Amino acid sequence: KGKAKRIQIYINLQTCWKSKFHFLTSATYKIHSLNQGALRPLVPILLINPDTGQRIRVDALIDTGADACSFPKHLADITGHNLKGSNVESSVSSGIGGVEIKTWKHSFLIGLLDPTSNRVLKWTNKQLIDCFDHNNAPPLLGSKNFLKDFIIEINYPYKEIKLTWK
Numbered sequence: 001k002g003k004a005k006r007i008q009i010y011i012n013l014q015t016c017w018k019s020k021f022h023f024l025t026s027a028t029y030k031i032h033s034l035n036q037g038a039l040r041p042l043v044p045i046l047l048i049n050p051d052t053g054q055r056i057r058v059d060a061l062i063d064t065g066a067d068a069c070s071f072p073k074h075l076a077d078i079t080g081h082n083l084k085g086s087n088v089e090s091s092v093s094s095g096i097g098g099v100e101i102k103t104w105k106h107s108f109l110i111g112l113l114d115p116t117s118n119r120v121l122k123w124t125n126k127q128l129i130d131c132f133d134h135n136n137a138p139p140l141l142g143s144k145n146f147l148k149d150f151i152i153e154i155n156y157p158y159k160e161i162k163l164t165w166k
Contacts, residue, residue: 025122026164029115031156041154041161042138046111047071049079050126057117058139062152062161066142068093069110069129070103075139076131081106083131093130103130110146112163122149122165 031039042059049055056078070093076083084090089105105128111120127145141147151164 026162027114027121028160028162031159031161039156044113044117046113046120047079048109050107050109052080054080060139060141063140063142066140068142068144069140069146071129071131071139072135072137073133074135076106101132103132106131
């Protein structure tokens with residue numbers, strides 16, 4: 001009788017633990033050094049134009065200071081978007097120092113790839129992403145339409161970034 005009760009308590013604890021943490025998943029990525037030792041937390045993503053199915057695999061910068069994602073012109077072009085098309089909504093975004101830049105909104109699905117870039121670990125819903133008319137910056141993953149779904153741990157001494165999600 002005592003053993004059965006201990007087993008039941010153990011099962012209840014396991015069920016409670018699983019219900020709270022079972023669906024947490026994570027992936028750890030290496031942070032690579034760029035010129036002059038700069039470290040950038042880049043992760044591999046798959047971008048898909050949901051209207052055409054055209055896709056591209058790229059490395060994107062985890063930008064915890066960005067309100068939203070933004071992508072350079074070539075990603076819009078490669079995935080079949082007409083950056084400044086007649087029916088495309090435009091807006092003005094501001095970056096560092098409040099500098100304003102004109103952007104055009106395009107729909108994308110964003111898939112976080114595993115560290116080997118072989119499979120998608122997590123998809124976003126269809127997102128309207130600001131695309132800018134130059135290629136002078138990497139794709140940025142911001143809080144509103146990507147990072148809000150993750151616990152982010154950046155470990156610069158060990159050059160790792162860990163993303164955890166439900």
